[in-house]
Amino acid sequence: MAHPVEDGSGAPSFKPLWRLMPYLWPKGRPDLKARVLVSVVFLILATGFTSISPLIYGWTVDQLRPTRANIALGTVMALIAAYMTSRILLQAFAQLRDGIFAKVQYHAMREVAVETFAHVHTLSLRFHLERKTGGLSRVIERGTKGIDTLLSFALFSIFPTLLLMVFYSIILWVELNVWVALSTIVMVIGYTWFTFWITRWRIQFRREMNQSDTDANTKAVDSLLNFETVKYFNNERHETRRFDVSMEKYAGASIQSQVSLSILNTGQATIMALGLGAVMGLTAWGIAHGQFSIGLFVAGNAILIQLYQPLNLLGTVYREITQGLVDMEAMFRLLNQPREVQDKPGAQALKVSGGEIRFENVIFAYDPERTVLKGVSFTVPAGKTVAVVGPSGAGKSTISRILYRFYDIKGGRVTIDGQDIRDVTQESLRSVIGIVPQDTVLFNDTVKYNIAYGRIGANEAEIKDAARLAQIDKFITLLPMGYDSMVGERGLKLSGGEKQRVAIARTILKNPPILLLDEATSALDTGTEREIQSALNEISRNRTSLVIAHRLSTVVDADEILVLDHGEIIERGRHSELLALNGHYASMWNKQREAAAAREKLKEVENDPDVAPGIAKTEPV
Numbered sequence: 001m002a003h004p005v006e007d008g009s010g011a012p013s014f015k016p017l018w019r020l021m022p023y024l025w026p027k028g029r030p031d032l033k034a035r036v037l038v039s040v041v042f043l044i045l046a047t048g049f050t051s052i053s054p055l056i057y058g059w060t061v062d063q064l065r066p067t068r069a070n071i072a073l074g075t076v077m078a079l080i081a082a083y084m085t086s087r088i089l090l091q092a093f094a095q096l097r098d099g100i101f102a103k104v105q106y107h108a109m110r111e112v113a114v115e116t117f118a119h120v121h122t123l124s125l126r127f128h129l130e131r132k133t134g135g136l137s138r139v140i141e142r143g144t145k146g147i148d149t150l151l152s153f154a155l156f157s158i159f160p161t162l163l164l165m166v167f168y169s170i171i172l173w174v175e176l177n178v179w180v181a182l183s184t185i186v187m188v189i190g191y192t193w194f195t196f197w198i199t200r201w202r203i204q205f206r207r208e209m210n211q212s213d214t215d216a217n218t219k220a221v222d223s224l225l226n227f228e229t230v231k232y233f234n235n236e237r238h239e240t241r242r243f244d245v246s247m248e249k250y251a252g253a254s255i256q257s258q259v260s261l262s263i264l265n266t267g268q269a270t271i272m273a274l275g276l277g278a279v280m281g282l283t284a285w286g287i288a289h290g291q292f293s294i295g296l297f298v299a300g301n302a303i304l305i306q307l308y309q310p311l312n313l314l315g316t317v318y319r320e321i322t323q324g325l326v327d328m329e330a331m332f333r334l335l336n337q338p339r340e341v342q343d344k345p346g347a348q349a350l351k352v353s354g355g356e357i358r359f360e361n362v363i364f365a366y367d368p369e370r371t372v373l374k375g376v377s378f379t380v381p382a383g384k385t386v387a388v389v390g391p392s393g394a395g396k397s398t399i400s401r402i403l404y405r406f407y408d409i410k411g412g413r414v415t416i417d418g419q420d421i422r423d424v425t426q427e428s429l430r431s432v433i434g435i436v437p438q439d440t441v442l443f444n445d446t447v448k449y450n451i452a453y454g455r456i457g458a459n460e461a462e463i464k465d466a467a468r469l470a471q472i473d474k475f476i477t478l479l480p481m482g483y484d485s486m487v488g489e490r491g492l493k494l495s496g497g498e499k500q501r502v503a504i505a506r507t508i509l510k511n512p513p514i515l516l517l518d519e520a521t522s523a524l525d526t527g528t529e530r531e532i533q534s535a536l537n538e539i540s541r542n543r544t545s546l547v548i549a550h551r552l553s554t555v556v557d558a559d560e561i562l563v564l565d566h567g568e569i570i571e572r573g574r575h576s577e578l579l580a581l582n583g584h585y586a587s588m589w590n591k592q593r594e595a596a597a598a599r600e601k602l603k604e605v606e607n608d609p610d611v612a613p614g615i616a617k618t619e620p621v
C-alpha cells in the first residue's frame with residue numbers, strides 16, 4: 001500500500017525549496033556564503049559572454065560581405081579572435097561557477113541527509129515496525145539525489161536561462177527591432193508553458209514508476225532478509241512472482257512515461273521551429289527593406305539556436321526538478337514525522353543511586369483494541385533480581401520495552417530510583433539500562449565490532465575481557481579469523497547461543513547499573529545453557545536485574561518471581577513459596593522438570609565427548 005511519506009501525491013509543491021534555503025545560506029559559514037556570492041558573479045559573467053558571442057559572429061559576417069571590394073582582413077581576424085575568446089570565457093566562467101558552488105551544494109546535501117538519518121533513528125519503535133526498511137532507505141537516497149538535481153538544474157540551468165533570455169531580448173530589440181524581440185519572447189513563453197503543461201501530465205507516470213520501484217525494492221529486501229524462511233517453505237517461486245508483479249507495474253509506467261516523452265519532444269521541436277521561422281522571416285523582411293545587414297540575420301539565427309540549447313534542456317530540467325521536489329518533499333515529510341516518545345521540555349538526566357525499578361499499576365496497549373498489560377505492579381529493589389515468567393505472549397518482553405521507554409504507557413507509572421521515566425531524558429534512561437534481548441540481531445561486521453558496540457571506543461583488552469566473562473572467548477579463538485571474523489547478515493553465521501553470548505559480552509562492556517535479560521526461547525543444549533547462565537550470573541551480580549525467563553531452572557535464585565499471564569501477575573513470590581502454592585508456577589515447574597529429564601536421557605545416548613566446551617551445536621535460529 002502507498003504510504004503517504006513515500007508517494008507525494010498532488011502537484012509538486014515548491015515548499016521544499018524554502019526548506020532548503022537555510023542549508024544553502026548556512027549560518028556560521030561565511031566561507032560558504034562567499035562561495036554563493038562568487039558563483040552568482042560568475043553566473044552573470046558566463047551569461048554575458050554567451051549572449052555577446054553570436055553578435056560578434058554576425059559582425060564578422062558583415063565584414064565578409066562579398067559586395068565589398070576589399071575585405072578588411074585585420075578587422076575580421078580581430079573579430080574572430082574576439083569570438084574565440086568569448087567562447088572560451090563563457091565556458092570558463094560556467095565551469096568556475098559550478099566548481100565554486102559544488103562545496104555549498106554537497107554541504108547542503110550532506111546536512112539534510114544526515115539530519116534525516118538521525119531523525120529516523122529517533123522515531124519510535126512503532127514507526128519502525130510499521131515501516132519497511134527497504135522503502136525508508138530509498139526515501140532518503142532519492143531525497144538526497146533530489147537535492148542534487150534541484151540545485152544542479154535550478155541554479156545552473158533555470159536562472160542562467162532566464163538571465164540569458166533577458167540579455168538576448170535586449171540585444172534583439174536594440175540590434176534588430178521590437179517585433180523580433182517580442183516573437184522570441186512569445187516563442188519562449190509558449191515553449192515553457194507547453195513543456196510545463198505536458199510535464200505535469202507526465203508526472204503521474206513517474207510517481208507510478210517510483211511507487212512500484214519502492215515496492216519492488218521493499219519486497220526484494222524483505223524477501224532476501226528472510227532467505228532462510230523462503231527456503232524452509234520452498235517459496236522461491238512465490239517470492240519471485242511477488243517481485244515480478246511490482247516489476248510489471250514498473251515496466252507499464254515506464255512505457256507510458258516514454259510515450260509521453262515523445263509527445264513532449266515533438267511539441268517542443270515544433271514550437272521552436274515556429275519561433276525560428278518568425279525571427280528569420282522578420283529579419284529577412286528587414287534586410288529586403290534595407291533596415292538590417294546580412295550579419296544581423298546570421299546573428300539572429302545564432303541567438304535562437306543558442307537559446308534552443310538550454311530551452312531544449314528545460315523539459316528535462318522541469319521534469320527533474322518536479323521529480324526532485326517530490327522526492328525532497330517525501331524526505332522532508334520524514335523529517336517532519338513527529339516523535340511518538342518525546343522528552344519533556346527541560347527533562348533532566350536520570351540520576352541513579354541504587355537502580356530501584358518500580359512498576360505501579362502499569363496499563364499498556366500497543367493498539368487501543370487490545371490491552372497487553374492490565375495493571376502490573378512490582379518492585380525490583382536496588383541490586384536485587386526479579387524474574388518474570390509466564391506463557392508466550394503474556395507480555396513479558398513488553399515489560400522490557402516499556403522500561404526502555406520504546407512506548408509510553410496508558411496508565412500507571414514506571415520509576416527508577418523514584419524518578420518517573422517520562423520525566424527524564426530518554427538518552428540518560430537508556431544509558432543506565434543494559435539489555436540482552438530475546439532475539440539478538442548483530443551487525444554484519446566482525447565479532448569484535450559487534451562486542452565493542454556496547455561501548456564504542458573500548459580497547460582490545462576490554463573487549464576480550466567482556467568476551468571472557470560472557471564465555472564466548474574460547475569459541476572466538478576457534479574461529480579462523482578470531483575476533484576479526486565476520487558474523488554474516490544480522491549475525492546468521494553464529495548459532496543462537498553464540499549470538500546471545502555476543503549480546504551478553506556487549507552488555508558487559510556497557511556496564512550498566514540496571515540489567516534487563518530477555519531469555520531466548522530456542523532450546524539450547526544443556527552445556528550451552530549452563531554457560532550462558534553462568535555468564536548471566538556474572539553480570540547480574542550487584543546490579544538491579546529484571547530477568548525474563550522461559551527455563552524456570554534459571555530463576556530459582558531470584559529474589560522474587562512474577563508469574564505473568566495475559567498481562568496480569570497471577571502469582572508472585574520466591575521459588576520455594578511458589579512451589580508450595582502448588583498453582584501455575586508449580587505446574588510449569590513440574591512440566592519443565594519432566595522435559596529436562598527426558599532431554600538429559602537423550603543426551604547421554606548421543607553425547608559426543610569431543611565437542612570442545614563453549615561451542616554450541618548449530619541450531620536453526
Ligand SMILES: Nc1ncnc2c1ncn2[C@@H]1O[C@H](COP(=O)(O)OP(=O)(O)OP(=O)(O)O)[C@@H](O)[C@H]1O
Pocket residue numbers: 129366367372391392393394395396397398399438
Ligand atoms: N509491536 C506490537 N504491536 C502490537 N502488538 C504487539 C506488539 N508487540 C507485541 N505485541 C503483542 O503483545 C503481546 C505480548 O507480547 P510480548 O512480546 O510481551 O510477549 P512475551 O510474553 O514476551 O512472549 P514470548 O514468551 O513469546 O517472548 C503479544 O500478544 C503480542 O502479539
Ligand SMILES: [Mg+2]
Pocket residue numbers: 396397398438518
Ligand atoms: Mg518475549
